[in-house]
Amino acid sequence: MTPHTTGDQPDHRKARALTGALAIAALVAALVALWQTQSNPLGGRAYCWGAWPEDEAPFRRGDRDRIADEVLPGPGRPAGQCSLRWHGGRGSGAYEQRLDLRLGTGPREAGERRSWLGELFGGGDIPLPDGLPGFTAAASGTGALVLPESCDVDGRPSVVTLKSAKALSAATAGELLVRAANTATRRTSCTTLPPLRLSRVPSPSTTGQESCGIAGLPEEHGTGTGSPRNSDFHSCAIAGTGTGTAAPAGPATWAARFTTTARPRLVALFDGLTGDRPPAPGWRAHGSIDAASALVRADCGGRPTVFAMSSGPARTHTRLDDPREVFPLYVDAVAAHMGCAPLRAG
Numbered sequence: 001m002t003p004h005t006t007g008d009q010p011d012h013r014k015a016r017a018l019t020g021a022l023a024i025a026a027l028v029a030a031l032v033a034l035w036q037t038q039s040n041p042l043g044g045r046a047y048c049w050g051a052w053p054e055d056e057a058p059f060r061r062g063d064r065d066r067i068a069d070e071v072l073p074g075p076g077r078p079a080g081q082c083s084l085r086w087h088g089g090r091g092s093g094a095y096e097q098r099l100d101l102r103l104g105t106g107p108r109e110a111g112e113r114r115s116w117l118g119e120l121f122g123g124g125d126i127p128l129p130d131g132l133p134g135f136t137a138a139a140s141g142t143g144a145l146v147l148p149e150s151c152d153v154d155g156r157p158s159v160v161t162l163k164s165a166k167a168l169s170a171a172t173a174g175e176l177l178v179r180a181a182n183t184a185t186r187r188t189s190c191t192t193l194p195p196l197r198l199s200r201v202p203s204p205s206t207t208g209q210e211s212c213g214i215a216g217l218p219e220e221h222g223t224g225t226g227s228p229r230n231s232d233f234h235s236c237a238i239a240g241t242g243t244g245t246a247a248p249a250g251p252a253t254w255a256a257r258f259t260t261t262a263r264p265r266l267v268a269l270f271d272g273l274t275g276d277r278p279p280a281p282g283w284r285a286h287g288s289i290d291a292a293s294a295l296v297r298a299d300c301g302g303r304p305t306v307f308a309m310s311s312g313p314a315r316t317h318t319r320l321d322d323p324r325e326v327f328p329l330y331v332d333a334v335a336a337h338m339g340c341a342p343l344r345a346g
Contacts, residue, residue: 048082048101049073051183057172058099058164063088078153078188079104098165099176103184105156110273114295117269118310120144120161123237123257126170126202133265134177135235136202141168145177146265151190157268160184170202212236212258213333214326232262232303234334238321240314254312256321260334262305270297270306282345285331294323296331300340307331 046053047068054066066086073080082101089095106116122142125135134145141164151158160181162173175198182195213236240255261267274287274297285307287296294309309327319325328344335343 047084048099048180049080049183049187051101051180052084052176057175058097058168059086060088062090073103073184073187075187075189078151078158078184078190080184080187095166100163101176101180102161103158103180104161105153105158106269108154108156114273114293117273117308118257118293120159120269121235121257121259121308123235123254123259125233125235125259127233127235127263128174128177128198128202129200130197131232131263132178132196132198133263134174134181135233135266136162136168136170136173136177140164141166141173143173143177145181145196146269147181147185148191148193149265149268150193151185151188155271157265158184158190159269174198174202212238212330213337214329215333231338233266234258234260234337237312240312240316253314255315256312256323256326257310258330258334259308260305260338262300262303262338264304267297267304267306270295270308274306280344284341284343289323289327291322291324294327296343298335298340298343300335300338300343305335305338305340307334 044054047066048070049072052058059066063086066084068082068084070082070084071080080103082099084099084101085097087094087096106120107113121135122137122140125137125143128134128136128145132145134143136143142162144159144161147158147160149157160177162177162180164173168176178196178198185191185193185195213234236258237254238256238258240253274295276286278285279287279289279294279296283296285296285298287307288294289296292311294307296307298305298307307327307330309323309330311321311323315321331343
């Protein structure tokens, strides 16, 4: 007896093959989605471009409801952002945290760029150790780190910036910046240099006896960190009248902010903003000084160095925060501590 066969066996084989192909396609799509959301089936999820694993800082045990909205940088796309939110703690210790991470070059137009830099450097910034081109703020958890020159876009340095709704320690903010910068360079393939390393904890140093290191100003007005004796970075804020010195000057309480840096990649942020004329007769520097801000660039012991100041919302309209009065004194004080020859006559 001839075994019974059906004419639809090839159709069954085709159906099974199609089902298998669809299953493989679904698996590939799932793996791609898994990679795009920074999930790791073995090691857990990592947030913000894959820079911050869920079991490391800034997270704590018991954190929950993590939500990340992000745009990933990539080859040919040297820009990105991430907004990360979560809840932590219980009862009276409950809190909500938000971190905003960005990779970009800042504005191109000179006026907008100066305003952007005025906010980027917050006064009282703590330099990252070992000459790394970055800094964190002592109390707010904000900070920035500049990527290598090969990552520049149209001649402007690429910068990773961090803002935190809830204060972070300088050590945590520095570590987050370094991990984010290394992830950004890896994703954009913009450099072959070794990854950045944070070999020690960023540590603030006091301003010394005079306010912001400026002789002749009332001591009680100095609220910044970063001694003028630091050889390549100084940052300080002066509080408005009556704000005291219990904490660094906040968003609405600072009268003036000062920044000096000789770190080459930080200096590069100011390229094209100081012109080729001295701010006043007798200056050995290029730049400008007006009623609201000051910015000069000078050779300081063979190093290009930037000195900047901006007046803030709590300004007293006295010599305390008038750039025309206090900025030359600031330059004199900090330049001397950095080993510069005098930058102005008299």
